[in-house]
Amino acid sequence: xxxxxxxxxxxxxxxxxxxxxxxxxxxxxxxxxxxxxxxxxxxxxxxxxxxxxxxxxxxxxxxxxxxxxxxxxxxxxxxxxxxxxxxxxxxxxxxxxxxxxxxxxxxxxxxxxxxxxxxxxxxxxxxxxxxxxxxxxxxxxxxxxxxxxxxxxxxxxxxxxxxxxxxxxxxxxxxxxxxxxxxxxxxxxxxxxxxxxxxxxxxxxxxxxxxxxxxxxxxxxxxxxxxxxxxxxxxxxxxxxxx
Numbered sequence: 001x002x003x004x005x006x007x008x009x010x011x012x013x014x015x016x017x018x019x020x021x022x023x024x025x026x027x028x029x030x031x032x033x034x035x036x037x038x039x040x041x042x043x044x045x046x047x048x049x050x051x052x053x054x055x056x057x058x059x060x061x062x063x064x065x066x067x068x069x070x071x072x073x074x075x076x077x078x079x080x081x082x083x084x085x086x087x088x089x090x091x092x093x094x095x096x097x098x099x100x101x102x103x104x105x106x107x108x109x110x111x112x113x114x115x116x117x118x119x120x121x122x123x124x125x126x127x128x129x130x131x132x133x134x135x136x137x138x139x140x141x142x143x144x145x146x147x148x149x150x151x152x153x154x155x156x157x158x159x160x161x162x163x164x165x166x167x168x169x170x171x172x173x174x175x176x177x178x179x180x181x182x183x184x185x186x187x188x189x190x191x192x193x194x195x196x197x198x199x200x201x202x203x204x205x206x207x208x209x210x211x212x213x214x215x216x217x218x219x220x221x222x223x224x225x226x227x228x229x230x231x232x233x234x235x236x237x238x239x240x241x242x243x
Contacts, residue, residue, distance in 0.1 A: 004179045005034070012163075012175045012225055013125075017236035019136050020243075027113075027141030029236065031133030034177055035123035040133045042141035043114045044150075058108025058155075060138065062095035064088055064130060066119040071178075091127045094200065098131045098160050098191045099138055101199045107155035113141050124178040128162035128189055132229060135160050140240035154241075158193040161233055163225045165190065165218045167210065172217055174225045186210050190222035194230045 007013070013034030022028035027042030048059050065088070068074045078084050084092070095115060115137060117130040139159075145151045164176045167186035176184060188203035203215065 003173065005177060009171055010174050010221060010224065012228055013177065015132075015229065015232050017133065017136055017232060019140055019236045019240045025137075025141075026144040027137040027139065027240070029133040029136040029140070031129050031136070033125055033129045033132075033175070035121060036119070036125050036129050036177075037121040038126060038129045038133055039118045039120060040130065040137040041116045042134075042137040043116070044141055044145060045112050045114065046110070048110045048112055052110065056110060057105045058110060059105065059112045060096060060099045060103055060108075060115070061112060062092050062099070062115040062117060062130070062134065064091045064095065064117045064119075064127075066122060066126070070119045070122040091130070094127060094191075094202075095130050095134055098162065098199050099134060101191075102135075102156050102158040102160045102193055103138075104155045107151055107153065108145075109150065111145075111150065113138060122178070124176050124181045125164050128164050128191075131160060131162040131191060132233060136233060136236045136240065139237045143241050143243070158195050158197070159230065159233060159237065160191060160193050160199060161226055161229045162189060162191040163222050163229060164188065165222045165225075167214070167218075172214070172221055174221050186214070186218070188218055188222070190219065190226070192223065192226050194234075196223065 016032040018030040021030040022041050025041035026044045029040050115134045119126045165188050166176045166184035168180050185207040191199040
């Protein structure tokens with residue numbers, strides 16, 4: 001099958017990290033994955049959710065939004081609806097869980113780092129881009145906290161990133177764009193650490209059920225793609241940590 005953008009089945013879209021993109025935030029990154037572009041800012045605040053007060057532990061959370069013309073048609077701003085959609089809430093929780101999985105929250109002190117993920121152009125894989133670029137913004141915020149004397153060492157020893165895989169017309173594909181995603185009979189998002197450990201796997205049969213053998217092939221395909229993503233992500237994080 002020829003993919004819509006001419007890629008091989010196991011080929012990633014071009015990925016570009018622009019760390020420190022936002023001049024005012026403690027951490028930030030503009031990530032481009034093909035035609036998907038997301039601006040992520042990391043804000044450090046001296047507060048925690050009520051359930052953590054007095055524990056000495058910090059927190060990492062995320063908010064996600066898509067600007068009205070991120071896609072081919074204008075979508076309504078969620079603030080106009082009065083509340084975020086179920087999809088938005090799901091994605092926000094996924095981003096927060098993914099970052100927290102590799103963070104020693106006790107090293108943050110009673111502080112919260114909020115990742116604001118704003119999709120300015122959407123062509124599939126927005127949640128995976130948010131996680132992958134979000135960790136770069138988070139790392140920069142941690143560098144800022146070190147410089148300010150708020151923490152004594154970085155609160156992570158592993159990095160985290162995510163990628164999509166799926167089955168389109170019975171072919172297993174890496175890093176689906178929107179046109180492939182809407183045709184997929186199996187759709188999966190895989191979140192992993194750079195040490196090869198799984199954080200989360202979201203896999204769904206959009207049509208007929210799929211076999212265990214296909215599941216394992218898709219996981220292998222995702223892991224192979226993420227090895228390439230981690231190489232690019234490492235260079236972006238090196239920029240922000242060595243400033």
